[in-house]
Amino acid sequence: MSxxxxxxxxxxxxxxxxxxxxNHLSFKVYEGEVYGLIGPNGAGKTTTLRIIATLLKPTSGKxxxxxxxxxKEAEKVRKLISYxxxxxxxxxxxxxxxxxxxxxxxxxxxxRELEDMVEEAIRISGLGDKIYEKISTYSKGMKRRLLVxxxxxxxxxxxxxxxxxxxxxxxxxxxVRNIIKNYARSYGVTVLLSxxxxxxxxxxxxxxxxxxxxxxxxxxxxxxxxxxYNASNLEELFxxxxxxxxxxxxx
Amino acid sequence: MLKRLIVKExxxxxxxxxxxxxxxxxxxxxxxxxxxxxxxxxxxxxQQVKEAVSTGMKLAVVDYDKSTYSKLLIEYLKRxxxxxxxxxxxxxxxxxxxxxxxYIGVLVIPQGFSKNISMGIQGxxxxxxxxxxxSIASLxxxxxxxxxxxxxxxxxxxxxxxxxxxxxxSFVMNxxxxxxxxxxxxxxxxxxxxxxxxxxxxxxxxxPMIVMIYAASIAAxxxxxxxEEKTLEVLLTLPISRKSIALAKLTGSIIIALAASIxxxxxxxxxxxxxxxxxxxxxxxxxxxxxxVIGIGGLIVYALTVFxxxxxxxxxxLYLGSFGENVRSAQSVVGYLWLVVxxxxxxxxxxxxxxxxxxxxxxxxxxxxxxxxxxxxxFIVGNYTYLxxxxxxxxxxxxxxxxxxxxxxxxxxxxxGRPGKRRGRKLxxxxxxxx
Ligand SMILES: Nc1ncnc2c1ncn2[C@@H]1O[C@H](COP(=O)(O)OP(=O)(O)OP(=O)(O)O)[C@@H](O)[C@H]1O
Ligand SMILES: [Mg+2]
Numbered sequence: 001m002s003x004x005x006x007x008x009x010x011x012x013x014x015x016x017x018x019x020x021x022x023n024h025l026s027f028k029v030y031e032g033e034v035y036g037l038i039g040p041n042g043a044g045k046t047t048t049l050r051i052i053a054t055l056l057k058p059t060s061g062k063x064x065x066x067x068x069x070x071x072k073e074a075e076k077v078r079k080l081i082s083y084x085x086x087x088x089x090x091x092x093x094x095x096x097x098x099x100x101x102x103x104x105x106x107x108x109x110x111x112r113e114l115e116d117m118v119e120e121a122i123r124i125s126g127l128g129d130k131i132y133e134k135i136s137t138y139s140k141g142m143k144r145r146l147l148v149x150x151x152x153x154x155x156x157x158x159x160x161x162x163x164x165x166x167x168x169x170x171x172x173x174x175x176v177r178n179i180i181k182n183y184a185r186s187y188g189v190t191v192l193l194s195x196x197x198x199x200x201x202x203x204x205x206x207x208x209x210x211x212x213x214x215x216x217x218x219x220x221x222x223x224x225x226x227x228x229y230n231a232s233n234l235e236e237l238f239x240x241x242x243x244x245x246x247x248x249x250x251x
Numbered sequence: 252m253l254k255r256l257i258v259k260e261x262x263x264x265x266x267x268x269x270x271x272x273x274x275x276x277x278x279x280x281x282x283x284x285x286x287x288x289x290x291x292x293x294x295x296x297x298q299q300v301k302e303a304v305s306t307g308m309k310l311a312v313v314d315y316d317k318s319t320y321s322k323l324l325i326e327y328l329k330r331x332x333x334x335x336x337x338x339x340x341x342x343x344x345x346x347x348x349x350x351x352x353x354y355i356g357v358l359v360i361p362q363g364f365s366k367n368i369s370m371g372i373q374g375x376x377x378x379x380x381x382x383x384x385x386s387i388a389s390l391x392x393x394x395x396x397x398x399x400x401x402x403x404x405x406x407x408x409x410x411x412x413x414x415x416x417x418x419x420x421s422f423v424m425n426x427x428x429x430x431x432x433x434x435x436x437x438x439x440x441x442x443x444x445x446x447x448x449x450x451x452x453x454x455x456x457x458x459p460m461i462v463m464i465y466a467a468s469i470a471a472x473x474x475x476x477x478x479e480e481k482t483l484e485v486l487l488t489l490p491i492s493r494k495s496i497a498l499a500k501l502t503g504s505i506i507i508a509l510a511a512s513i514x515x516x517x518x519x520x521x522x523x524x525x526x527x528x529x530x531x532x533x534x535x536x537x538x539x540x541x542x543x544v545i546g547i548g549g550l551i552v553y554a555l556t557v558f559x560x561x562x563x564x565x566x567x568x569l570y571l572g573s574f575g576e577n578v579r580s581a582q583s584v585v586g587y588l589w590l591v592v593x594x595x596x597x598x599x600x601x602x603x604x605x606x607x608x609x610x611x612x613x614x615x616x617x618x619x620x621x622x623x624x625x626x627x628x629x630f631i632v633g634n635y636t637y638l639x640x641x642x643x644x645x646x647x648x649x650x651x652x653x654x655x656x657x658x659x660x661x662x663x664x665x666x667x668g669r670p671g672k673r674r675g676r677k678l679x680x681x682x683x684x685x686x
Contacts, residue, residue, distance in 0.1 A: 015667065050484075055484060055487055055666055075492060079490040083485065083488040085485060088484060090480075091259070091263055091482060
């Protein structure tokens with residue numbers, strides 16, 4: 001079997017106020033794979049991704065990224081990951097270009113590499129000449145594209161993308177999806193993403209995990225799952241699962 | 252890596268016009284305008300004093316000499332359109348006398364005044380003026396009274412010159428020495444001491460105070476804005492240590508604050524220059540300026556203490572600001588700083604170290620944020636114990652704060668912020684909860 005890049009083992013996260021966001025969650029993401037976490041609002045997707053991205057500390061359980069513990073070896077983990085938050089902004093007083101250069105500087109080993117990264121990012125973002133303007137003049141979608149570009153340009157071992165295409169129009173969403181897919185194929189970047197868009201997940205992900213109330217309900221190849229559960233699309237499967245769960249909790 | 256972050260911090264701050272204006276341009280304007288205002292009001296109060304003098308001043312003269320020249324002085328004063336009460340009783344308490352009627356000033360002519368002058372020795376006159384209102388005009392009155400005596404001295408010179416040639420010229424040119432004194436409450440101060448203290452007491456704490464408040468709010472903003480603009484999450488996942496992030500934020504704010512301190516000092520220098528020019532042109536002894544009193548060394552130490560204080564306040568601003576969820580709430584948490592910064596500063600401004608018991612002074616010296624003022628007082632009083640105590644205390648606080656800040660950046664609370672159930676509670680609660 002190929003290498004495990006993300007190992008989530010019996011993960012629990014309780015927020016202050018006794019809010020259980022993640023409840024004994026376990027899953028693995030293998031090298032070069034695109035893994036999608038899907039689930040309804042408040043399912044615990046963002047919380048899980050933030051823990052993997054070293055931003056939050058698990059209440060219990062353990063998370064290992066490429067062999068490093070996200071709590072004890074957070075700094076090592078940060079060198080391998082690139083994280084796109086669900087809701088993110090960029091320094092609005094900088095221009096798009098300056099922002100990309102700023103970020104690339106943390107990853108690039110020399111000037112040449114930095115320039116390559118930035119060039120790549122400009123291509124991914126599709127911002128054109130807008131890249132020379134201040135971020136404060138960007139639309140929401142433009143900002144999102146800039147941020148997706150900055151996350152991918154560094155070609156991390158693991159890209160963590162929390163709803164990567166949220167707020168993008170159809171054309172740009174397709175563009176971004178193709179780039180993500182391409183990155184996984186050509187550069188061996190492992191991608192862990194969350195999404196509400198079932199088409200996106202079906203198209204992009206090698207495997208998906210459906211979580212609900214912090215619990216993993218189902219996991220596997222999206223196409224096989226559809227076949228197994230006799231559903232025509234993921235949306236149907238998803239609704240089935242959530243309803244099922246609701247009935248379980250009632251009875 | 253760290254350099255990248257610092258450059259970003261500084262760039263980001265400088266591009267914000269408000270900060271640039273507030274920190275670097277505003278102090279120059281404030282001091283420039285203040286210089287003009289002060290020099291104008293000084294001119295005005297000199298005018299007022301002149302008018303008061305021309306309409307007649309009410310003075311008491313305690314004449315222990317009762318001889319030729321003291322009588323000549325009294326006659327001269329009467330001719331100068333003043334109302335004179337001559338007090339000839341034995342031992343006079345000047346403070347009580349000054350308070351007894353509404354005298355503007357009391358002149359004391361000591362015994363042997365005339366004898367000295369006739370022998371070619373400077374005769375001395377003590378002038379006492381009560382200071383009830385802290386204004387430039389009241390110092391002007393003191394100078395006006397002294398001016399009267401100086402006028403007499405000139406008059407006396409002309410008499411002496413026409414009468415004799417045997418007396419030494421330096422004496423003839425300067426036959427009377429006037430000792431100006433200011434009474435505050437029951438304590439007598441020399442006029443030159445008070446004049447020097449005046450400008451310092453008024454202006455010097457104001458300068459660092461402005462910079463301090465700016466520094467604190469800049470540091471708080473630097474974290475508040477990351478939360479508000481949702482850039483913090485990305486920043487915290489970059490391959491840099493959390494300590495570097497905190498350090499870069501501090502350094503960024505301190506660089507801005509330093510630029511502001513320099514600008515403040517430049518403005519302050521201009522300010523001092525313009526008021527010194529006014530006072531020297533009005534021939535008064537108010538001309539003593541801060542630089543003269545504390546010297547260049549004192550000024551450097553003062554600037555260093557301003558910088559040290561700015562560092563402490565920036566760190567505190569960053570720490571407190573990290574409890575806010577956005578720029579506005581970060582700023583409002585920093586608002587509490589005014590309490591902690593202003594009260595000690597204000598108190599130490601009015602407490603006279605030379606008259607306060609040592610333990611109390613030491614206790615006051617321990618209070619942070621007062622360093623610049625304590626530095627000045629130490630240089631004026633000539634006792635540096637307070638300053639050393641103060642600087643040690645301040646550095647200790649700085650270390651504690653840096654520790655607190657780095658602990659805060661290390662944990663996840665910086666990001667989650669609000670504790671679930673207590674949503675919407677006062678920020679103070681969150682602040683205390685964090686311990
Ligand atoms: N800072 C916080 N403090 C307290 N509770 C939180 C916090 N953040 C999230 N939660 C709670 O944790 C649970 C999981 O939230 P999370 O953001 O992980 O869900 P999600 O799956 O990403 O949802 P969405 O699809 O809406 O983005 C929710 O019940 C939410 O209310
Ligand atoms: Mg989410």
